[in-house]
Amino acid sequence: xxxxxxxxxxxxxxGLAYRFAKAGHTCIIGSRAAEKAEAAAETLRAKDGAIRIExxxxxxxxRDGEIVIVTTPYAALADTLPALADVLAGKIAxxxxxxxAFGDGGASLLAVPEGSASQRQQALLPGARVVGAxxxxxxxxxxxxxxxxxxxxxxxxDGEAKREVMELAEQIEGVRGVxxxxxxxxxxxxxxxxxLVSINRNYKARAGVRITGIA
Amino acid sequence: xxxxxxxxxxxxxxGLAYRFAKAGHTCIIGSRAAEKAEAAAETLRAKDGAIRIExxxxxxxxRDGEIVIVTTPYAALADTLPALADVLAGKIAxxxxxxxAFGDGGASLLAVPEGSASQRQQALLPGARVVGAxxxxxxxxxxxxxxxxxxxxxxxxDGEAKREVMELAEQIEGVRGVxxxxxxxxxxxxxxxxxLVSINRNYKARAGVRITGIA
Numbered sequence: 001x002x003x004x005x006x007x008x009x010x011x012x013x014x015g016l017a018y019r020f021a022k023a024g025h026t027c028i029i030g031s032r033a034a035e036k037a038e039a040a041a042e043t044l045r046a047k048d049g050a051i052r053i054e055x056x057x058x059x060x061x062x063r064d065g066e067i068v069i070v071t072t073p074y075a076a077l078a079d080t081l082p083a084l085a086d087v088l089a090g091k092i093a094x095x096x097x098x099x100x101a102f103g104d105g106g107a108s109l110l111a112v113p114e115g116s117a118s119q120r121q122q123a124l125l126p127g128a129r130v131v132g133a134x135x136x137x138x139x140x141x142x143x144x145x146x147x148x149x150x151x152x153x154x155x156x157x158d159g160e161a162k163r164e165v166m167e168l169a170e171q172i173e174g175v176r177g178v179x180x181x182x183x184x185x186x187x188x189x190x191x192x193x194x195x196l197v198s199i200n201r202n203y204k205a206r207a208g209v210r211i212t213g214i215a
Numbered sequence: 216x217x218x219x220x221x222x223x224x225x226x227x228x229x230g231l232a233y234r235f236a237k238a239g240h241t242c243i244i245g246s247r248a249a250e251k252a253e254a255a256a257e258t259l260r261a262k263d264g265a266i267r268i269e270x271x272x273x274x275x276x277x278r279d280g281e282i283v284i285v286t287t288p289y290a291a292l293a294d295t296l297p298a299l300a301d302v303l304a305g306k307i308a309x310x311x312x313x314x315x316a317f318g319d320g321g322a323s324l325l326a327v328p329e330g331s332a333s334q335r336q337q338a339l340l341p342g343a344r345v346v347g348a349x350x351x352x353x354x355x356x357x358x359x360x361x362x363x364x365x366x367x368x369x370x371x372x373d374g375e376a377k378r379e380v381m382e383l384a385e386q387i388e389g390v391r392g393v394x395x396x397x398x399x400x401x402x403x404x405x406x407x408x409x410x411l412v413s414i415n416r417n418y419k420a421r422a423g424v425r426i427t428g429i430a
Contacts, residue, residue: 105397138428149427153410181413182320188410195368195403198396199426208427212364213353214418
């Protein structure tokens with residue numbers, strides 16, 4: 001499958017692209033500047049010459065991706081997504097975005113008018129099948145070689161899109177997809193990331209989350 | 216140690232009292248009505264005749280508890296806590312409370328002016344050493360006999376109080392205490408509970424949470 005990344009040159013986008021490319025998919029890293037995206041793709045190809053990763057402008061990544069994963073910072077959503085709304089209509093558009101600010105007291109969760117970054121993405125991409133996922137995975141772990149050992153809690157109002165993203169998540173070694181319910185529940189999943197950032201600082205770790213008791 | 220429970224007649228208060236009493240502590244279940252508290256204590260003593268659990272009015276539970284654990288519903292905090300502020304000054308006062316509403320779409324997180332129920336408890340008990348903990352443990356599992364197999368993420372601004380509650384948490388079989396950082400981080404821990412309620416419904420489970428990557 002071809003997977004497009006919108007704003008994919010940061011650690012989270014590159015980490016997910018690396019893992020999905022290793023699972024056999026073709027990944028297209030998108031950026032506002034195509035040359036920056038190509039440099040990111042080249043960095044990943046240098047890690048593993050057998051994987052298929054290319055760089056492109058965001059519009060081309062959105063057009064060519066069968067599934068599209070949004071990995072921009074929260075603050076960039078409003079500038080980036082509206083221009084892609086038409087080409088993403090009907091497609092699965094995953095939100096990995098966490099509305100987070102960093103201050104003297106560490107990370108904190110920003111209030112989002114729609115409730116969560118996933119719901120904001122849905123508002124900006126009204127025709128897309130928005131799914132919240134991957135927010136709690138450590139980008140540094142994704143860019144490494146070891147199993148990630150964490151759950152991906154997947155939230156969506158479109159049940160078929162949710163199942164497809166849960167299956168995709170499980171192609172990352174050590175990851176289990178968990179049905180987190182409706183898209184509105186992404187608010188709580190995004191909150192977990194802010195907590196993990198704090199735990200990472202306390203424990204000098206790259207923490208993740210597992211749900212227990214669901215077999 | 217004597218542990219007092221404010222509003223302890225619900226499942227969460229009874230479940231925690233049951234586990235801490237089995238660990239050798241004396242638990243005082245508090246309620247607005249002392250006779251209701253005594254009935255709850257009697258229910259637990261009937262499960263295990265060797266444990267020390269008694270019922271009392273909330274004021275007596277707050278006075279006699281060396282550590283006090285607040286297990287009221289969120290909506291009851293403002294009516295219940297101010298009368299206990301003097302007797303709880305200087306004591307560890309744990310918040311297990313989750314600001315949650317149930318509607319057609321399932322559970323949702325309520326906005327709290329102070330940020331979280333834990334911070335609201337601190338505002339209502341200005342002299343107490345407030346610690347957020349235990350929000351993510353299944354009350355039904357606590358009332359059972361098996362190991363709980365979940366982490367308790369503990370948040371507080373008072374580091375000594377936080378460590379004491381982390382150690383207390385680990386006296387519940389299968390539980391690990393995790394340092395969740397400052398009291399403000401309880402907002403994210405409370406959010407996890409709302410997500411677990413949704414996961415419980417999807418999976419017909421009693422889910423909990425583990426943090427990976429910090430061992």
